Amino acid sequence: MPNPTADTAALDLDVDRASPVPLYHQLAQQLEAAIEQGRLAPGGLLGNEIGLAARLGLSRPTVRQAIQCLVDKGLLVRRRGVGTQVVHNRVRRPVEISSLYDDLEAAGRHPTTTVLVRTTRPATIAVAAALGVPEGAEVSYVERLRYADGEPLALLRNHLPAGLLDLSGDRPAATGLYRMMRGAGIPLHSARQTVGARPATAEEAGRLAESEGAALLTMERTTFDDTGRAVEHGTHLYRASRHAFDFQLLAR
Known part of the structure; x- marks a missing residue:
């Protein structure tokens, strides 16, 4: 049975370009909060980086860096042939x-x-x-x-x-x-x-x-x-x- 796709489109994601906080870190914080609050369900696939980058007006490397932060924290995992998957929240x-x-x-x-x-x-x-x-x-x-x-x-x-x-x-x-x-x-x-x-x-x-x-x-x-x-x-x-x-x- 295929894994469901985590619905990032339903999330109220936004970045403040005037903030001194790096854009990738702002995005990582919002995605982390969504995971910990259960709005991104464990086991779901995050979807592609290109779509998320286009939606927020960010570069693909910025989105990739945000996702990597959550991979490093153990909240996301990259699976070959599957994609980026939400892990059970801490x-x-x-x-x-x-x-x-x-x-x-x-x-x-x-x-x-x-x-x-x-x-x-x-x-x-x-x-x-x-x-x-x-x-x-x-x-x-x-x-x-x-x-x-x-x-x-x-x-x-x-x-x-x-x-x-x-x-x-x-x-x-x-x-x-x-x-x-x-x-x-x-x-x-x-x-x-x-x-x-x-x-x-x-x-x-x-x-x-x-x-x-x-x-x-x-x-x-x-x-x-x-x-x-x-x-x-x-x-x-x-x-x-x-x-x-x-x-x-x-x-x-």
């Missing part, structure tokens, strides 16, 4: 205590999970410090691969104090960890989080459908209940081409 997440599972559902995506590891293990120095338990104490560990619309998105690794939460059965694959905690009566109050980036190892790349060395977003978070007790320590990896964190900054 998941944009607010920096707050929320589960990736819940954020995907809220964004209209279909989250699924494969549980890779579920066990207890001795706490390392780092995990013990994060959870406030003695080094070597037994802690619960679960490692999951989270998908969005059937596409791998994140590799999630979580340590919890032993006995805090029942991780048996199908629930770790059927819902988010924070939803499980709230359902068990564990009140989530605050978290300490660090976001970074690094290249994917061969094993991580294989699981996340990326090439070895591809950029991955890293997120390390320790979550506390309303008594100040650490209830979870997570070290997560996200595909940078499919994921972004939104920050709200306030002037002082």
Whole structure:
């Protein structure tokens, strides 16, 4: 079945030639917004550059440069013999205590999970410090691969104090960890989080459908209940081409 053509003609695209912002960048920003808002549907073909250039009164190299910006961001992909195709829009997440599972559902995506590891293990120095338990104490560990619309998105690794939460059965694959905690009566109050980036190892790349060395977003978070007790320590990896964190900054 052929891919539908993304309807760029229906978009209100315009460029301001008096603006100091380069024309290709203006076009790239408008197309990116259309993709992220769902006005250009994932899987659709963008259409030819000549028609878009003629409509906006731009040169073909300018349009090509705008499209290449979105290819570099992972929002478009060029397929030989097919054309330029819209990729699933990135998941944009607010920096707050929320589960990736819940954020995907809220964004209209279909989250699924494969549980890779579920066990207890001795706490390392780092995990013990994060959870406030003695080094070597037994802690619960679960490692999951989270998908969005059937596409791998994140590799999630979580340590919890032993006995805090029942991780048996199908629930770790059927819902988010924070939803499980709230359902068990564990009140989530605050978290300490660090976001970074690094290249994917061969094993991580294989699981996340990326090439070895591809950029991955890293997120390390320790979550506390309303008594100040650490209830979870997570070290997560996200595909940078499919994921972004939104920050709200306030002037002082």
